[in-house]
Amino acid sequence: MTFQDIVFVVFSVIMLLSGLRVVTAKNPVHAALFLVLTFVSASALWLLIEAEFLGIGLVLIYVGAVMVLFLFVVMMLNVDVEVLRHGFWKNLPLACVVAAIMVSELILLIKARGADVASTVDVMHTASNSKLLGKLLYSEFIYPFEIAAIILLVALVAAVGLTFRKRKDSKYVDPGKQSKASSKDRIKLVSMSAEKFVVVEEPAAEQTDVQQ
Template structure:
């Protein structure tokens, strides 16, 4: 077994464990950190098959920007774990069923193509994989790229809608109303009659006797 094969299996084990921890972590921050590890490991696997552009794009765009943004958003939202776990038992059977079907489909495809997979061709010295990728994306798969962009747009709108949801555990401020406030709205002078406490008259000595 070559060094590349050993490194591939090692990265694959790390990838599977990190992906499993993403869906089983009790803390959202821990799940996002394991997702960053998953993307970084996937980029190293792409580097093994000489897809340098995809590997660097995954590290720079997803790990360096998107996942860090997700981490800050999760930390700022202060998500309640009790609310996230409330419907876990209800949707757990359906989730396990869908996950099992996906695993069976991937296992079927991998087992069918394992023996028939040809060896990777050695690229020429002047081969530019970035140019080949761009040509394939915007000529042969232009429609698929547009569909992917539309899906990302829908996901972005859904994320904005989730962050803008109404919550009752914090106070909202309205800048437009704060700007239109006048001095009479901020200060109110109340006139009240003054009250003077009169000392009690001392009792005479004869009365005490």
């Protein structure tokens, strides 16, 4: 067994165990951190097969952006884990059957495409992974790539539109009105009559003659 095989086994075991802990951890913050570990291990496996662009993209996009957002949301919402885990063990057998079917389909797909993968190994060694991916995206898959970009843009605009709501009790400043203001608008002189001081006379103290 070579050193590359040992590294592959180590990262694969870490990825499987951390993926299992994602669905079994009681604390949602711990589950999110285990998911980060799963993504990092998967990125290391991408780097082992010389898919540098996918490995770095997985770390930058999912670990650096998506999972940080997940952690903020989980910490702010204070999710009730007991409600989310209700019925977990009851549905576990069905989930295992579905997972076994998915794994078997992947194994059959890898065996069927094994010859094609072996024939492209020499090409991957002679050219950059990012360069080959760019050529495929902007030549054969240009229309699906543009459609996916439009769908993501629409989803982004919809998310902003759903969160943007006007509140009647909110106070804000209009920069346009501020820039149009002049010195006459800022200072307003009010003419007021002078105040008159009224002297109030105190009543004289009653004097009583004490006759002895």
